[in-house]
Every structure is written in C-alpha cells, then in structure tokens.
Amino acid sequence: xxxxxxxxxxxxxxxxxxxxxxxxxxxxxxxxxxxxxxxxxxxxxxxxxxxxxxxxxxxxxxxxxxxxxxxxxxxxxxxxxxxxxxxxxxxxxxxxxxxxxxxxxxxxxxxxxxxxxxxxxxxxxxxxxxxxxxxxxxxxxxxxxxxxxxxxxxxxxxxxxxxxxxxxxxxxxxxxxxxxxxxxxxxxxxxxxxxxxxxxxxxxxxxxxxxxxxxxxxxxxxxxxxxxxxxxxxxxxxxxxxxxxxxxxxxxxxxxxxxxxxxxxxxxxxxxxxxxxxxxxxxxxxxxxxxxxxxxxxxxxxxxxxxxxxx
Numbered sequence: 001x002x003x004x005x006x007x008x009x010x011x012x013x014x015x016x017x018x019x020x021x022x023x024x025x026x027x028x029x030x031x032x033x034x035x036x037x038x039x040x041x042x043x044x045x046x047x048x049x050x051x052x053x054x055x056x057x058x059x060x061x062x063x064x065x066x067x068x069x070x071x072x073x074x075x076x077x078x079x080x081x082x083x084x085x086x087x088x089x090x091x092x093x094x095x096x097x098x099x100x101x102x103x104x105x106x107x108x109x110x111x112x113x114x115x116x117x118x119x120x121x122x123x124x125x126x127x128x129x130x131x132x133x134x135x136x137x138x139x140x141x142x143x144x145x146x147x148x149x150x151x152x153x154x155x156x157x158x159x160x161x162x163x164x165x166x167x168x169x170x171x172x173x174x175x176x177x178x179x180x181x182x183x184x185x186x187x188x189x190x191x192x193x194x195x196x197x198x199x200x201x202x203x204x205x206x207x208x209x210x211x212x213x214x215x216x217x218x219x220x221x222x223x224x225x226x227x228x229x230x231x232x233x234x235x236x237x238x239x240x241x242x243x244x245x246x247x248x249x250x251x252x253x254x255x256x257x258x259x260x261x262x263x264x265x266x267x268x269x270x271x272x273x274x275x276x277x278x279x280x281x282x283x284x285x286x287x288x289x290x291x292x293x294x295x296x297x298x299x300x301x302x303x304x305x306x307x308x309x310x311x
Contacts, residue, residue: 002026004066006052007073009036011175012213016070018042019217028064040175052095061106068224069103069111076182078119081141092144100155110162112223113152116145117167117233117274128237128275149231162229169235169274173213173294174301188246189299192253193306202264204243209235209273212294215287222283235274236287248292252299
C-alpha cells in the first residue's frame with residue numbers, strides 16, 4: 001500500500017512512517033520541516049517538503065496517488081492556539097480540508113487522523129472517558145480537532161472516504177520536542193540532564209494519561225488495513241499527576257532535584273484520562289509499555305543525544 005504521512009519528520013509521525021516502511025508499505029512523507037527533522041525521515045521513504053496548506057498538495061496526490069493518508073502534521077500547542085486562533089485554524093482545519101480535497105480527487109480511500117483524547121473532550125464528567133463522552137473543548141486547539149473530526153465524518157457521508165479519528169492521550173517518548181510548551185516528559189528530562197531545575201505548574205496534582213509513542217505506532221499499523229471507521233481512544237486509562245511523573249523522570253535521570261512549584265496555568269484542565277477499551281475490543285490493541293519503562297527509554301534517548309553532541 002502507498003501511504004502519505006504528513007508530519008512524518010516530526011515526533012510521532014516519524015515513528016509511524018518507520019513502522020509503515022518496516023511493514024512493507026511504500027511511504028511518502030509530507031513535512032514542511034518547520035519543527036520536524038530531515039534526519040528522522042526513514043531512508044526508504046520519499047520526502048516532499050511542503051506545508052499542508054499549500055495548494056500544490058494536489059500535485060502530490062496526483063503524482064503519488066496514496067491509498068491511505070496518515071495525518072500527523074498539526075499546530076499542536078494549546079497555548080499558541082489561544083494566543084493565535086487564526087493560525088491554529090489555518091493549519092489544523094484548512095490544512096486538513098486541503099488534503100481531503102486533493103485526496104478525494106486522486107483515489108484516496110482512508111484517513112488516519114491524529115486527534116486528541118484530552119483537548120477534544122474538555123473537562124470530563126466520567127473517568128476514564130469513552131468515545132461516547134461529550135465533546136466540549138475549552139481551547140481553540142481542541143475545537144480544531146473536533147471540527148476536523150466533523151469534516152472527516154462529512155467527507156465519509158459525501159464521498160465514502162473512510163477515516164479513524166485516533167484520539168491520542170498525552171504521548172511521550174524518544175524524539176519528543178523538549179523546547180515547546182507541550183511534552184512535559186521531554187522538557188523535564190532535558191532540564192534534569194542539563195542540571196537545571198524544572199518548575200511544576202501549580203500544586204502538580206493535575207492528572208494526565210501518558211501513552212508511550214511505541215504503543216501508538218502499533219495502533220497506526222493495525223488500523224492501516226482495518227475496516228473500522230469512527231473515533232477511537234488511545235490511552236492507558238491510568239491517571240498520573242505531574243508530581244508522580246516528575247518522580248519517574250527524576251529517578252531515570254539519576255537526579256536528586258526537589259519538586260519546585262510555580263504558579264498554576266490559568267484554565268489548565270485538572271483531570272484527563274481516556275479509556276482504551278474500544279481499541280482492545282476492535283483491533284486487539286492495549287498499551288504495553290509501563291510509564292516508568294517508557295520514561296526510562298525517553299531519558300536514555302536524550303542522554304545519548306547529549307553525549308553525541310558532546311554536552
């Protein structure tokens with residue numbers, strides 16, 4: 001199968017692209033390299049450097065004619081979405097529409113969309129949230145993910161385009177960007193390895209559902225050839241607060257840095273955790289990597305990168 005992976009030079013997308021190549025698929029990566037890294041693109045994948053909003057995306061679909069679109073390119077910073085909702089919508093909503101329009105005219109059959117299992121649900125009423133939980137996002141980023149799911153449903157109704165809205169929990173692992181607003185595991189790990197003191201927002205009791213990137217890769221491979229259509233959660237169903245997470249990272253780094261707390265971030269979601277039950281029932285997917293093990297692998301990646309850079 002020929003697969004187009006947008007954002008395939010980035011954190012999650014590059015892992016997914018590697019897995020597709022390993023599974024014997026023909027892979028084309030579309031990435032503008034604004035945050036992705038060229039060296040993360042698999043050697044056997046073709047790289048097209050282009051923004052998802054570019055009208056020339058139609059030429060890529062016409063020339064390559066992918067059967068599957070794995071859409072991971074996104075504006076993923078919640079705080080930036082609040083500061084600049086126009087930019088967020090342009091990338092996340094208009095970028096998707098640009099891809100769908102190009103795809104439907106050139107033989108695209110299926111879309112795997114990297115949605116959000118936290119921002120799209122908003123403040124939860126049930127824990128963990130299932131796919132039937134109400135969707136009331138409280139950030140422009142969450143709204144863009146919800147709107148994208150509605151567009152995908154619409155394109156299925158109008159054109160028969162199959163899709164899965166893969167509602168990811170908080171993803172972490174090797175290659176995560178430690179310099180953005182998202183990605184607390186990478187941010188804390190790099191700071192501790194550098195001898196710096198991380199700051200925990202507020203009391204640190206806010207919880208998230210942390211899922212290892214390698215587990216998500218297995219889901220992307222399985223769904224590439226599965227008939228399921230609709231939303232599907234990918235998390236662990238386990239709540240971990242930031243203080244507990246800091247403890248795991250500190251242990252993996254061999255650090256004795258104390259917990260240091262700063263002001264709480266206004267409007268930050270207090271609890272977020274999603275149920276993976278549907279994924280288990282439909283495709284046999286379950287998270288396999290315990291948090292402590294995944295954090296250790298992530299820290300090892302950043303430690304090796306520092307050593308290679310002579311830091």
